[in-house]
Amino acid sequence: MILLELLLMLLVAYGVGFLYYGLYRNITARFQRRFGPPLWQSFFDSIKFFLKEESTSHGWMFYLGPIIMMSGAITTLFFIPFFKETTNFSGLSSYGNLFVVLYLLVLGPLGNALGVGTGGNPFGAMGVTRGLSRLFALELPFYIAVIAIMSLSGSADISEIAAHQSTMYALAYPLLFIGALFSFIGMMGQSPFDVVGAPVEVYSGPASEFSGKFLALLMSQSAIYTFAKLVLMVNLFLGGAQGFLELLLKTFVLFLFVISFGSLYGRFKTPQSIDFLLKVPTTIAVIGLILATWS
Amino acid sequence: MEEGFLLEQKTLEGDLNSETSHQSSVDFLMNWFRKRSIFVLAYGTGCGAIEMPPTFTSRYDAERLGIRGAATPRQADVIIVSGYCSYKTLRRIIRTYEQMSNPKYVLALGSCTVNGGMYWDSYNTIKKLEDYLPVDMYVNGCMPRPESILEGFIELQKEIGAGKASSWQKYEENHEFYRKNQEAVLGEKVEPSYEADWYLYEGGL
Amino acid sequence: MFKTIKSNFATADVEVKRQDLYKVVIKYDRLSALIDFLYNNYTYKILNAITCTDWIEEGHFALTYLITTEDRSNTFMIQTLVGREDTKVESFSKKFKQAQIMERDLHEMYGIDFIGNDNLKELSLENWVHTPPLRREFDTLEFVNEHLTFREGREDNVDVKAETKRLRALKKAQKEADKKAKEAADASALKENEDGK
Amino acid sequence: MENKHITIFHGPQHPGITGNMSVELDLIGETIQKATTHVGYLHRGFEKLVERRTVIQAFTIVCRICVPEPDPNEANFAAAVEELAGIEISERSKYIRVMVLELSRLAAQFLWLAGQSGSIGLYAVGQWAIADRDLILDLFEELTGARVYHMYIYPGGVRRDLPEGFLERVSKLLSYMKKRLKDYDDIFINNSSFKNRAIGVGIISKEEALANGYVGQVLRGCGIAADVRKDAPYLIYGDLDFEVPTELGGDVYARALVRRAEMDQSVHILEQVVEKMPEGEIMVKMPAHRKFKLPKDDTWVKVESARGEFAYYMAGDGTEKIRRMQVRGPSLVHAYTLLENLLVGAELSDVALIMNSLGICPPEIER
């Protein structure tokens, strides 16, 4: 039974993730005054890459990099419950907690970084370095906000945090939410924090050396990852969801916000984005934390 | 206005699907995905590159046909040789082409790739691209308009869909021929470091 | 200014080409002195370009230095003639930074050695082993015919006059053939007509 | 032995390069220790090809020297030939030439806008700018029959007269542009993310800029009002009212502001041209092209392109063919002397930004 549920979760994340990517490309296309690709174009792209006749590999660690990334994404997904106040679609979340998820979120990219390093492409290594440099700055405001809500909810269990919100935390503690939102924009790889794979700077960063099915795997995991992150964010700040409709609605609103923000701003440099994240969102989040837990 | 545009889109897509061929359903599906998603390498090799931005941006918007840019050869399906090709660039194009994954396609832009074009008597450009790389589709003109580039893409997509675009197989089979021609203009010592049996590699996971 | 140049440097008058363009031809050994003179006493401080023209019939290169005033209202063309074979010229890259790259370009295209320029590597060409391409004795068409193949059907490489003549003759022949054919057709038609009747 | 730095190439096959060229970078971290420019990927030997052709045959290929804005080449070539052959062209053709040059400048600035915004990842602006540039190309197509390579500014005048109602369409475009350019101010020039990236990056000092023969926005960005149109007016620029915008910063942002202000000036000039366009002949009587000979003489002509002074040296030798034609585009010195110095100490992220702001265009470097 649990296996079936896990499979369903995976399928939902995969489908919805690609759907969101399609919407993303269409919406940005409209921002850019053009028609945009078919809705499922990202899905076509990933299948196309799976169907490539060959892919260049640089040894077994390179081969395993994207696989670790994919496994990380799926594992992360399974430890995030989709809905609150029910055990349906809660996956393995009762066996883990928010700390586990926070670390699992990084596991995949780090595993892939090993593959990137093995590939020997200097642009890849530079992309990874950018990613890791940005990571801690990105995580700080998010951690502060998450710690605050863990303390407020009195639990590190995601479904309990979701259930604990009578008014959603985003409204009750807006400063925390804003701080975390900045991080979230970066986590989703949107401008102005999209320094990792910036094509005009580092070729295409970590993905420079991946071809064919490796790239396909990276694209698929990114769809799953995106959905997992959105669900996590909804659970933590937007009061969770009780049905698929609510979940899709909330995640989509969040997603729409993130991509609109992304298409209006240019890219920071890596040091600039670190500087910004360590100053503005962190300060906001710290103030939010102090206000939220003062009593 | 918008109706007209949607009409055009419909026509183009209809054109894309017009090719009927006798393939097994697996092949058909495979080729369908391949033709619906084309990643074009970001490499402006010659002056035709100036018409690439219009093709890929809002006015002509190639993305509506599933055509988009890719930063590295590892991710690309199509390399556009946009116009004249000096020896120095030819070497980079060959290296880049060989780094792309099969199946891969070459779209040659402009008269210069066909027969030297304006630069037929130039000492530093090649005159006939297909001696050095297998070309799937020539788009003629100096320079080709975005419409003709799109037209070329659609023709290419049709061929891919029908499973006929097989220049990469040609390159594998006639590798020695191409290598000989390449060496003739680039000189013995500029041979890219791959060995000749690079394409005969079998197996792998 | 013109008088000083004439008496001290040049063999001929300074030629006023346009109100913003002067030209003077001088001996090579006075070149650097003239440039210094203009640099120090007037505002001709910007080296705009160095060009070289190959006068193969006369057996020399004409090196032209284009120096502009600081307000860019006036340009001086200083031309000097140097030999074509194993040409060695003093580099100006110490005085003008931008001369470095211009001299590198000329070195590649004409084979002129600029003494004192520390980087004369290939600029545009790669592994070029033939005659420097911009020298007049280098025939690019011959080079192309020797090294490259054209697609069949390309007929650029023909003498225009002869080609016109040939085309005209062709046309004429075609016309005549047409005429003949027409006549024949007419004749046959007539015959058929007659037969039909 | 020690391997502290890392060598990478920025180009030729790289999304962040302006055209087909490359910069070899030695980095520690992402800080550039040494930059070496490589060109020659586009070398076609124009100067050789021109020597083999008659004047009018050569006319057809000169526009291909600089791809983003071919018209300054045509104007230069025509001016040089006319000066050598002693031809005085008609007033109307001068006006038409100015119109074509300014339209092409505007188009090139839009292309720059796309490149500059793309270099900071603001793709929406790029998409808009390319589409707006296409409106200008449509006009060109109507006027000359081609979108990019126009082959229009013929020695002795211009090749074709204006189509009917063309001027109205130009003014219609201009009024659209005036409205539209404000949008670019909002989303790009005044965008905080662009300011963050551009201010203080790629600073050039005034003295250095003067001494090394830099041109165009590089000079104007550090406060020197250098513009061939003002310094040595050609065609009818002496009669037109326009300003040379300057900024003092010397950085990428200053150059961006200068370019943006130049777009306004172009629109302004075009309005005047449309208004004043005289009637008359467009071509003077020219000898048959196979008999058209240039005297044994040389000259140096220049125009202001969208990226600065664009100059030709031309020498005739008394035959139908040109003895020597040297192209001195703005990019040669910028790509080497300037870029190699400017990049040292900059970050990798700045490379595309700086290159775009210098407007480096490889085909005119190597010809």
Add this chain to the structure above:
Amino acid sequence: MMINLSNYALGHIVLALEMSHLANFFAVLILLSMGTLLFLVKNYALPKSFYALSALLSTSLFLIVYAADYLLFFIGWEVMSITTYFLLSFSVSQKTLHKYIIFAMSSALALFIAILMIYSTQQSFLYSDARESFELMGEFQGVFFLVLILFAIFVKLGVIGFHYWLVDAYEEAHDIFTAFLSAVLSKMGVYALIILVVKVTQPMLALAIIGVMTSIIATFKAIQEDSVKRVLAYSSIAQLGYIVTVLGVADGMSGALYHSLIHTAVKLLLFINIAGVIYMTGRDKFSQLGGLIYKMPQSFVLLLIGIIVLAGMPPLGGFSSKFLIYSALLDTKYLLLLSGVMFSSASAFLYIYKLIYGVYLGHPSHKKLESAKEVSLSFLLPQYLLAFILITLGTFPALIVPYINEILLESSLTTLSFTHAGELISAFAQFNGLIVMSAFGTIFVLVVIFFVSTRSKAKEAKNRFDIAYCGEEPDESTHLHYGYSMGKELARVGILRAIIKNSSSHFYEYLGKQTLSFAELFRKIYSGKLSVNFNIAILFLLLLLWGSLR
């Protein structure tokens, strides 16, 4: 459960040894380190005195651990410091030795005075009387006592500001001894902190803050380093920073102990691994290494396990201890401290990646590296053992919880709840290591199977230069290894530059210069630098003694 081994009375001074669970725990750490490091010894031609001194050192360590009174503890501590000095002197430069001995002596001095202060209140050296003695001290004396004790311990732990000797010593010491320094001697600092501070006083917020600062600063320092051993040294400081932090809050003992165990094991693993690399290549800088993965695959995998633990990633043991630390901080509502710890932990990913990239991934930075081979079994075996421990602790995170509970009971602290070995339960949450591990493992295997069976075949690149390189072609002479550069950009960030560029060494160099000029005066009377130090130390000691006993 305490077992008193002996009671000797020297006048009215009572000396005691005792075998508490806590002592046993640290004794196990010592044994683990010695056991694993012994494998390595045969690879090196070590002087005989090295073994003798090592034996002396281990004796002193056991004396420290099993002492039940401060006097024996101090004797052990002194012997440890001095044998360390001699052990260091085999390979360490004179300058570093001086740094070490000055710090070690001043820390010993401080410790001695502190112990005397404890003694003077109740005339007892016994641990059991310490808490009472501390409470009897006056306000000022109490603070003074704590400052002295903490100074002594911080020097040993290398807390930022007191790490001046540590990094250099770690870098220059013999590879085996560096591992021992990091794995064991620093744990003696932790032990001392527990015995002398945590058990004596109330939880101190200041301690926690110092810990967090230490871990953050050391992490950013580590990112900047080029030498592998220096990175690991800073990493040790950062990891000990977590332990110091968690010891500064109530209920932090479990996390501290768990992390001590994990840190000992992982640092042994990493240092042995790096020792193998240095043994094989003779290079110890990121700028000189690289590309060893396919030459030394087993070492690579072992280092990989090590860094996953060091990063605190879920499927392995590192997460279990981090989890306890986070829970303790969350439980006591030190939320900003917790953010600090997590921030430092996230920043650590960069140097952790640099560690594995710089050594094993990327490109070899020298032709010599292409001929490297896998290290011998004597390097690999201890690493396999340690890796097994770490993987087991990841899968069954609660395996040692019963034992830790015994220690907690002994100190009368609240224990952790325990259901089964797979589930680690803290006050705030629980996680099931078994499930996490098996979920990840199963998914990984499934993805591999799916991936292998796809149509697209993976084709090996012909050589390492077959990379997407903007159309150009790199060759042997092109530098492609990014090891040195990683993290260098952080110096451009305003806030971080303050951390990265400023160094405590400036302060100490200034101090050193002043001292030297002052010592010039004494130089006429005494000859030899060391003796000057000793004499000054004795003078200082007398001065302080007089001060404290008055």
